[in-house]
Amino acid sequence: MNSIDDLRRTVADLPDPDLAARPSAVRDRVRRIQRRRRAAGAAGLAATVAVVGGIAFAVGAIDDPPQPANQTVVGVDVPQTLSSLGYTYRVVDTVAGEDGRVRVDLTADDGPRLVAWATSGEDDSVRVSGDTVTDAYRTAAADFTDWTVVPAGEPARIAVAAEDGTPGLAVYELTDARPEGETVGGVTFRDEVAGARLLGAVAGEPGETSIELPARTASGDAGIELYAACVGTSSGGRLAVDVADTEGASVRMGDGVCGETVPVDGTTDIAPVGRAAKPDTDVTTTVTLRPVGDGDLPADARLVVGVYATPVSPTDNRTDPTVIEDSGHLWEKVAVHEARQQRSLNANAPAGDQESVVLLSWRTPGTGPSTLHTWYDGHRGASYANAGTSGFSSTRQVVSPGAPVRARVNVASDLRMAFYQRVD
Structure with missing residues (x-):
């Protein structure tokens, strides 16, 4: 499973999480994120492009450093960094279009990337399509303030058509800077995720099949969401993850493949399981990894777990997330x-x-x-x-x-x- 939608289509009886949050708290969080300044390390280019007749084609990887601060495309200054959900991305390439269109083809890369756009005309209206876009859409967001995300490990073709002038693209790669939170086993769990508050995160040792994550809710909490993944092995064996709480209730998180690739973000790249929880209550959770069928657990498999408190129970599907x-x-x-x-x-x-x-x-x-x-x-x-x-x-x-x-x-x-x- 690669997304929340995949999980919901496969296990349709799991309710959509209700992650309500006060709008003022959200705006405060946004302002805090925008005030942060992080150092950005050099990032290599995953794929560069050549434009022939207005169409961009992948022509391989290069090791050139990021472009200077006065870099432009279609006459628009290109921001050297962008911040997305607390993560910092650095520009590694730009592509100028022709005849009102531009396209970039990216090969698969170990980390996520952003593809942002701008136009040379006064009208910022564009149509965005490509492999990361389920259905094409229009937007008139200002130059380089909007983007689409290319997930780690996936190639992608992104196309933008402008209603006025010539469009240009900028490709950004993730830097080593991490947002506030906890990074365990190479996976980052942010302090806040859409109104949910991090209670704790832990990573087991390679080969460890069960780990415990002590946690306690606070006043105003109504539920918890748990994110668990198995990482760090190339065996690809079928595995099952079980979750047990302090009252002995056990939940099967489902089967999965223990992968060699380590997710960057624990809540973006891992599908959660949620349950109701009372305020000011011990919600210590035990996560167990076991083989499916008669197989053996890979000796280098490693569990990574994070747990969040939510202001509304994830099992309450009467309303939508705020x-x-x-x-x-x-x-x-x-x-x-x-x-x-x-x-x-x-x-x-x-x-x-x-x-x-x-x-x-x-x-x-x-x-x-x-x-x-x-x-x-x-x-x-x-x-x-x-x-x-x-x-x-x-x-x-x-x-x-x-x-x-x-x-x-x-x-x-x-x-x-x-x-x-x-x-x-």
């Missing part, structure tokens, strides 16, 4: 549309200059499996399956300003659309 993280940005809920026991729901994204994220949720209690079909800005989107359990299944999508969004289910269902806009 704050989410998506596409390397922080987003706040601005509108909700609902329909009970209907087969379709239609709504428009908020108007303005910037794109929004829409969180689509649906459930079909007592009616068996169902399928959700989506349309964004008049174009057919992806379809998703629900196993027909009592919980909501959900999916997210970046959509254009003012775009019509349509959701349709093959049977009468409870449907919900929550729209989010950037607060960073």
